[in-house]
Amino acid sequence: MAFRRLFSQRRNLLKLLQQPLPLHVFSLIPQNPDGFALNKVKAFKFARFFSQTILSDPSPLPLSEHVNDLCRVLSDFRSPHHDIESALNPFSSHIAPNLVEQVLKRCRNLGLSAHRFFIWAHKLPNFIPSRESYHILVDILGKCKQFPLIWDFLSEMKNGGFDIRPEIFWVIFRAYSRANLPMDVIKAFEKMGDFGIEPSVDDLDKLLSFLCKNNLVTHAQEFFDKVKVDFPIGAKTYSILMKGWGDCGNSLEAMKLFDEMLERDCTIDVVAYNTLLTSLCQGGKSDEAYKLFREMKSRGLEPNACTYATFIRASCEANDVHSAVRILDRVRRYGLVLNVFTYNCVIKLFCKNEKVDDAYLLLDEMTERGVGPDIWCYNAILAAHCNLREVNQALRLLRRMKKGSCLPDRHTYNMLLKMLIDVGRIDRAMEVWDGMGEMGFYPSVTTYAVMIHGLCKKRGRIEDVCRYFEMMIDEGIPPYSCTCDLLRDRLLRLGLREKIHILSDKMQQSTSCSIQELSELMSSPSSSAKNARIQAKKGNKYNSRSNGEEINLDS
Structure with a gap:
């Protein structure tokens, strides 16, 4: 770090070097x-x-370093009134399509500054954005609900002779669906023709899929009923809708769709059958699902790993360890291999029922079968160790993750650090912190908050609290306003007003405009903290979303 x-x-050093030396x-x-x-x-x-x-x-800097520096600029100048263009101008000679793509990917959660960066780059002479960068920016604008800007971009692409493909409309479908605007999703589908694209059944499938994933199944069903005569509908489209109804717990509607497939002589494949079984299990009709399962072979379908996984997950939902193990043994007997998601469900089931040893055995089985355990597997077991305050086992699991080439994420470190601080193993918590860089992890605002909030509860640790707070400022990471409140009030109770002024001055000198605006909150007396927070709100409103995270110190 x-x-x-x-x-x-x-950047500060380069600015200094550009000035005449005294x-x-x-x-x-x-x-x-x-x-x-x-x-x-x-x-x-x-x-x-x-x-x-x-x-x-x-010598020329590698691409990764330019990406880091540009991302830092976008983070520092994230507010509308920040002069981001002046900060970006020194990089103009290095701007290339690949560099712009990497910066946009890294700054997906900095919507406003990412958009301003793209506009700035687009104005540079001889710069032509790549197709991927347009897609990324549309996704970013969709997350910020800046839909008029999306259509402006599409118009620019069309007028500039850019070949617009259906994939960019899929991004728009997803953005409107996430914003709970189903009618706008449908309008976007209908406007594809204005951009020279004839909608296909694949486009319809994407539209229905995004609507269903965002609990807009009723709108998806209504639109499907309206246009199904215009497209060659197959099992895939029906499966998308059946899954949507199943996720809502409405297995009756899923069954109606299955019956409609049979009436229209659609070819029933294993995927469609598995989708119906899943819908029935999610709707609490496991007995009916088992009955249909026994009829599969009579329909010329052979159950696969996904078929059995449906019943394993249903057993896990019901907290039925015996049934889950019984079906798991059957899968082994048939030589089938489950996916990592199903293994995760069983591991969580074991940990929930204090069968951590069985969870470790399943972890070993995954490795033997070539199913690499992912971070969710490890975090489920780590959560069990942290709940039981098992320090040695938790640290041993962290070392195993490193050997297994599964890098810890923020949930891993937040859980582990919180547990270590709670049990008083501050030395171990600091060792874990110091080793994060070797694991390719750099702390975000939530991980800093875990350390600062946790250490504030410990007597005699105020120097460590201030040290981590200063590290966060040096990294250009705007702290949560509640973190500033907590640290300021703690220092006031200890009579360390001078330290408050030092921290406030450090924040004022930061290259991050958001941190500068938060300095007022840090320096304000506790009695007027509320008024100061109102003043700092404009600059701090993105803080809790700066990394796409909520402040949750329990994870």
């Missing part, structure tokens, strides 16, 4: 017998930025 701080402060500075630079030249300086102290900075011959 020291390297991240180094890179995040490089004469007294040259007296600090060791003279070379061959004469002084700036590109031969190997070490030079800038006390305000680094203890020591190594300068060498200038």
